[in-house]
Every structure is written in structure tokens, then in C-alpha cells.
Amino acid sequence: MTHELPRLASGIRGLDTVLGGGLVEGACYIVQGQPGAGKTILSNQIAFATAADGRKVLYITLLAETHERLFQALDTLDFFDRSQLGVTISYVSVFQTLRDEGLSAVVSLIRQEIARQGATLLVFDGLLNARDRADTDLDVKTFVAEVQSQAAFAGCTVLFLTSTRVAEDNPEHTMVDGVIELHNEMVGVRAIRRLQVKKSRGSAALAGYHQFEITSTGFSVYPRIEAIPSLAAAGDGVTSEITSSGTPGLDDILGGGLPAHSVTLVFGPSGSGKTSLALNFLNAASAEAPALHFGFYETPARLLNKARALGLDLDRKVASGALEISWTPMTENMNDKLAHQLLDAVRARSVKRLVIDGLGGFERAAVHRPRLVEFFAALTNELRAMGVTAIATWEFRDLFGPTVSAPGSEISSLLDNLIMMRQVEINSRYKRTLSVLKMRDLAFEPIIHEVEFGSTGLAIASPLQAVSGAATGIATLSDGTSFPGKG
Amino acid sequence: MASIVIAEDEFLIADVLAIMLEEAGHEVSTAAHGRAALAIIKGKAPDLVITDFMMPLMTGLELAQALRGDAELQQIPIILVSGAQGAIGRAHPDVFDAVLDKPYNEKTLLATVERLLQQIGKAS
Numbered sequence: 001m002t003h004e005l006p007r008l009a010s011g012i013r014g015l016d017t018v019l020g021g022g023l024v025e026g027a028c029y030i031v032q033g034q035p036g037a038g039k040t041i042l043s044n045q046i047a048f049a050t051a052a053d054g055r056k057v058l059y060i061t062l063l064a065e066t067h068e069r070l071f072q073a074l075d076t077l078d079f080f081d082r083s084q085l086g087v088t089i090s091y092v093s094v095f096q097t098l099r100d101e102g103l104s105a106v107v108s109l110i111r112q113e114i115a116r117q118g119a120t121l122l123v124f125d126g127l128l129n130a131r132d133r134a135d136t137d138l139d140v141k142t143f144v145a146e147v148q149s150q151a152a153f154a155g156c157t158v159l160f161l162t163s164t165r166v167a168e169d170n171p172e173h174t175m176v177d178g179v180i181e182l183h184n185e186m187v188g189v190r191a192i193r194r195l196q197v198k199k200s201r202g203s204a205a206l207a208g209y210h211q212f213e214i215t216s217t218g219f220s221v222y223p224r225i226e227a228i229p230s231l232a233a234a235g236d237g238v239t240s241e242i243t244s245s246g247t248p249g250l251d252d253i254l255g256g257g258l259p260a261h262s263v264t265l266v267f268g269p270s271g272s273g274k275t276s277l278a279l280n281f282l283n284a285a286s287a288e289a290p291a292l293h294f295g296f297y298e299t300p301a302r303l304l305n306k307a308r309a310l311g312l313d314l315d316r317k318v319a320s321g322a323l324e325i326s327w328t329p330m331t332e333n334m335n336d337k338l339a340h341q342l343l344d345a346v347r348a349r350s351v352k353r354l355v356i357d358g359l360g361g362f363e364r365a366a367v368h369r370p371r372l373v374e375f376f377a378a379l380t381n382e383l384r385a386m387g388v389t390a391i392a393t394w395e396f397r398d399l400f401g402p403t404v405s406a407p408g409s410e411i412s413s414l415l416d417n418l419i420m421m422r423q424v425e426i427n428s429r430y431k432r433t434l435s436v437l438k439m440r441d442l443a444f445e446p447i448i449h450e451v452e453f454g455s456t457g458l459a460i461a462s463p464l465q466a467v468s469g470a471a472t473g474i475a476t477l478s479d480g481t482s483f484p485g486k487g
Numbered sequence: 488m489a490s491i492v493i494a495e496d497e498f499l500i501a502d503v504l505a506i507m508l509e510e511a512g513h514e515v516s517t518a519a520h521g522r523a524a525l526a527i528i529k530g531k532a533p534d535l536v537i538t539d540f541m542m543p544l545m546t547g548l549e550l551a552q553a554l555r556g557d558a559e560l561q562q563i564p565i566i567l568v569s570g571a572q573g574a575i576g577r578a579h580p581d582v583f584d585a586v587l588d589k590p591y592n593e594k595t596l597l598a599t600v601e602r603l604l605q606q607i608g609k610a611s
Contacts, residue, residue, distance in 0.1 A: 092542055096498045
């Protein structure tokens, strides 16, 4: 029989997921990381969340820095609430007690304070100073063990903060229930903050590194999406339903439309019509099938302008709430943060029609590229399981050329359907074309079609005239004559 | 010269305060929390007490209330020096003779000390 341990919610977005449900009540954790890694903000945010939950917190420091300075720094963060100081959260220093009377006096003081305050959470900042004061490793071990057992007896969760890296064979490490390590490191020119739960007794934490950020709202952790036990396990969303692509003529070529709960990759060079195809798809949004445009390139205003120019009234869809346009500039992003934002936005409005414009926005944000396959697998599985029909775009690097690069063969194989759009040069004229390369479970027409822009957006016209080499963008007439100027 | 007891858990603040008051000619004792301060005050019956609010074992408010409840010590003037609990202190004018917010100014503190000592006829 499995037994769920009672948990203390951390109040930090994403952290409880990484911890496998939150901090274990009465358990003892080491929070370690270099100065500036975020230990103080993490622990204070947990402290204020615990206090907001109606529980008492004891924050004990062994640091030289005054509490007032700490409060001044915390005052820039939304969770900090001065009115709780001395009421639900008490900050006390035991430096003098340690200096004058030693570790055992500190233990006694902590025991009395936990009882006096009725504390549910104890934060002990400055374990390193306790180590300095200890004569032997055994003293530190005894100190940690005593604080731990007294806190556990009172049902009080403990966070020991330390700026040293406590080695895995250190006594403290072997004794505590969990170790949370915070890293702040450089990857190329950018700084990356990431968190790792190195030890988690009695609960299945999400292993590995998880990126986090510290903003005015405090700490936010973005668990690696491929490490999260998935919704997709409940069902992969397979259905025989068909969703209209919204583009005149396209559904016929697709074998009826887009399979519902599938992900379609529309790839092609810049200017080939990918965004226009996506706008048609969004234009079919309704109250029953809400749509989301999750993009990196155009701002919502530019996108709506583009739609207007094509004769599509997306403004009305936005006004009615049938369509949401979410724009993230292609600056310094974190791909798990993007993925969580996307999944949250889909969940919030039960989105059925999704456009991701484009997958390159995620690829650029990736710090560790080898995981992109697993990342996209988790993301697309989740979207299918949520009943979303998605179109994702991917831009070719070259406008014309013999090599056609989909986003990595493994990533392409994670996607259900592939549609290629190109500008093809035939007899000194450019024609836009569309070809369906792969459809999940539908018999599609394997014929290159011409694309035209009608009065209401992009439409599929007749099959392209007989040429060869259209897929490279440079066509040769199939009767054997090459076009002027070539050969 | 007056005898002053400081109750303050943060050693940096306690040290600075003690030096400031000693340089002004007073005799100073410090305690790292309210309970230790109460023991010293009972033994010394000082002229003035300066206390922090948040401290282990006994808060500044609890210390002040203990002194006000003690027939022999209830007349000792008490200054609360606090970062965040100034408002709580001001809500108890019966127990605190003055409330200063941290970070405080040296002149303000010394002037407050002098004023309270004058009231009990102990001014330097």
C-alpha cells in the first residue's frame, strides 16, 4: 500500500511539481547554492506562502547581515509583506548565542522558539557559520540531527540554507530528507539559473535540471516538460474527427481536412504563405472551438493588420473571445517557460485550434539542443491529449535550393502531418505552391498545387503545371526544355 | 552617566549601539534576547532599557510588559528600536516611552536617550 506523505505547499510556481507534490511536512531540507543563486528569495517566498496559509514561520539567521537590510531587499518582491513580520513570521538572529554559548545552546534556543512560536516552518540561514563554529564534523552532524529531530517532533519543516556545496558523502547530506541545489551559470553569453533536487526521501522528485527565474513576483520554476508525468498517459487523443483547415480547396487535398487532435507542420521559406495559411485556420475559430496564436515574429497588431489585408476579420474573433493572440519576442527565452505558457493558455480557454508560429522560437530558446526531440515529443503529446488541433510553422533557411531541411528528421517524425509551401521559379515567374507530404490516417492527394490569394485569404488553386524540381524551388519544364537562361 | 541595558539579537546592531552609548558616557550591558535582558535588568535595575522587537525566547513587547508588571522595575524608561514593528510598538504607548524605526539616526537616538534620562533626573 502506498502512503502519501502530508505536504507543505511551497507557494512557488513549478517547485511543488519538481518536488513531487511540495515539501514533506516535518521533513528537513538543505537548500544550497553559491551566493546570489537565490536561496534567500526561495526560502523567504516559501515562508510568506506558509504564513499566508495561516501558519507560523521561524526564520533564524547566523549571518552578519542585519534583518533590516534583508527586508529592504525583499521589499522589491511582491510576496513580501511587512505587516507579517513579528506576527506570523519571526526573524531572529542566534549569532550571539552561537558565539557566546556554542552550538548546543543554539539547539536549545531553537527548540524553545519552535514551541513558543508554534512554528510550522523553520528556516535556518547560515549552516556554513555553524560549521565554522564546530570543532569536528561530528558536532555539525549532532547539531543538524538535533534540530531535525526536535523540529520533526513538533511537525515543523526545516530548510537549512548553505552557500557551500555539501558533498554527497557529508554527514548533513546523508541525514536530511532532501537537498535542493540552486545553480547560476553561464552558457555562452547568457546566464542560466537552474534548480536540481539532488535528494528527495519519500517522494519521487523530477530528476535533472529545471530552469527557474527570479522576477518581481519572486521565484518561478519551469519543470522540464518531458520529465513531468504526462496527461498524455491518459489517452493520446486519437479520434476519427476531422477539422477544417479553413483554407478553400485545402481540405480536399488533405483527404477531408486536418485530423482532429493532430499536429501539422507547415514548412517553407520566408514569404511562402505559411502565416497566411495559419490565419485562415484561426479565422475558423468559434466559441465552441476557441483558437490561440502563439507566435514569436509578428506582434498582435501586425498580425491583425495582415489578416485585414487578406480580407479576414480576425478583429471580430479577438473581440468575441474566440481568438487569443499571444506574442513572445524572439529575445532571451526559456523553452520550458514557453511550453508551460503555451499549455497554460491552451488549458485556460480550452483551445481547440492552435497555431505555433513557429517551432524555431522554441529551438532558439534551447540551451541544451540534444533534448529538443524529447521536448517536442512531450509538448505535442500533451497538446494531442488536450484535444488540440495544431498547426506549427517552420522556416527554411534558403529561399531556393536543392536541400529541403525539415526541423531534424526525428522532430518531423513526431509530427502527424507535413505540408510544404514553396515559391517555385518557372519561366522567370514565381508561383507559390503547396504539397502535402504526410498525413496521419488520411488518404491525401500527392500532387503539388498552386496557391493563390483570393478575396478572403489564401486559397488552393489547380495542380501545378507539369514541371520537375518544384520541391527545390527551381523547376524545369517536364517536356525536357529548360527555361531561358539555364543550360 | 547612566546605566543602560540593550536587548538586541543582531550582534552588529547591538555592537554599534553599545559603542555609540559608551562614547556618550554611559555604562552599557547587552543581551542577545529578551529573556537574557530581563535577567540582567533584574540584577542591575538600570536607568534605561533599549530593546529590539523580534528576538528569540522573548520579544521586545514581552520584555517591556514584564518590566511594566514588576513593581520594582516599572518606572524604567523603555525605547523600542524596530525595523518592522514600529507600528505595533506605537500601539502600546503604555509600555514604550519612545519608538524609533530602524535604520535609525545616531543623533535621534542619543537625543531620545537624553530626553528620557532628563525626565527621571538622570541626564548627563
